[in-house]
Amino acid sequence: MDDLILATHDLQEQFTEKRVLNNLNFALHRGRFLSIVGENGVGKTTLVRIILGQLKPTHGSVEFFPSRKAIRIGYVPQFRNIDDEYPLSVKNFVALNFTHSLMPWLKPQERHRLTEVLAETDLTKLQNEPLGRTSGGEKQRAYLAQALTMQPDLLILDESTASLDPIAKEQLLRLVRKLNQQTGVTVISVTHDIPLAKQFSDDYLLLQPEGYQFGPIDQLQVSEYQGGEQHV
Numbered sequence: 481m482d483d484l485i486l487a488t489h490d491l492q493e494q495f496t497e498k499r500v501l502n503n504l505n506f507a508l509h510r511g512r513f514l515s516i517v518g519e520n521g522v523g524k525t526t527l528v529r530i531i532l533g534q535l536k537p538t539h540g541s542v543e544f545f546p547s548r549k550a551i552r553i554g555y556v557p558q559f560r561n562i563d564d565e566y567p568l569s570v571k572n573f574v575a576l577n578f579t580h581s582l583m584p585w586l587k588p589q590e591r592h593r594l595t596e597v598l599a600e601t602d603l604t605k606l607q608n609e610p611l612g613r614t615s616g617g618e619k620q621r622a623y624l625a626q627a628l629t630m631q632p633d634l635l636i637l638d639e640s641t642a643s644l645d646p647i648a649k650e651q652l653l654r655l656v657r658k659l660n661q662q663t664g665v666t667v668i669s670v671t672h673d674i675p676l677a678k679q680f681s682d683d684y685l686l687l688q689p690e691g692y693q694f695g696p697i698d699q700l701q702v703s704e705y706q707g708g709e710q711h712v
């Protein structure tokens with residue numbers, strides 16, 4: 481299909497003690513918002529690492545369209561607590577993703593992009609605040625802004641809302657959904673939060689110990705989800 485961004489072919493990962501992703505086959509269309517769900521240890525982060533090219537599958541492959549080289553991937557990690565005394569301002573932290581990462585040396589187009597992403601992530605007013613003094617939700621928006629600097633075609637969030645309070649969780653996903661709809665960036669979000677996944681995604685991939693389900697999000701039955709640790 482013309483508008484696919486990636487497809488997996490019989491993907492499998494064999495660790496010493498465990499095999500995950502039993503012959504996983506799914507295809508993701510450009511512009512879609514996919515939530516990957518499933519209980520702890522079922523292989524969600526493993527799949528993300530394979531897509532990012534950090535881990536080689538023991539069997540099968542991931543195909544990118546038109547090619548891996550042509551696709552920019554932005555990655556938003558799981559919430560990490562940043563020390564209160566972390567010295568960089570929000571703006572300087574976001575700018576770390578540019579080649580010339582320190583403010584005085586940013587190229588004009590990088591400065592322009594920085595202003596744009598700060599606005600897109602609602603951080604304009606906070607840009608000169610020390611990142612260490614901002615709230616959890618604001619820090620996570622700064623990670624999102626960093627991932628957006630190079631205008632990714634694919635944005636991957638790996639439990640990016642874990643450890644945020646319910647309001648900040650919803651704000652972050654609402655923002656990502658808005659960017660997804662406005663810019664057409666394809667989104668893969670790993671989450672344990674089924675209600676939020678249902679609220680904001682188009683598709684789901686439910687990984688299970690013995691298999692998987694893939695389809696439109698309205699077909700995800702909450703009863704089929706075997707729990708998984710609920711992060712608050």
Ligand SMILES: Nc1ncnc2c1ncn2[C@@H]1O[C@H](COP(=O)(O)OP(=O)(O)OP(=O)(O)O)[C@@H](O)[C@H]1O
Nearest residue numbers: 495496498500518519520521522523524525526527
């Ligand atoms: N490098 C590795 N070597 C050996 N085992 C690994 C390695 N990476 C992951 N595993 C194991 O593979 C399984 C899947 O791990 P993964 O992190 O992908 O799960 P997950 O679905 O993301 O879990 P969670 O929801 O807890 O984050 C786990 O049992 C994990 O311990």
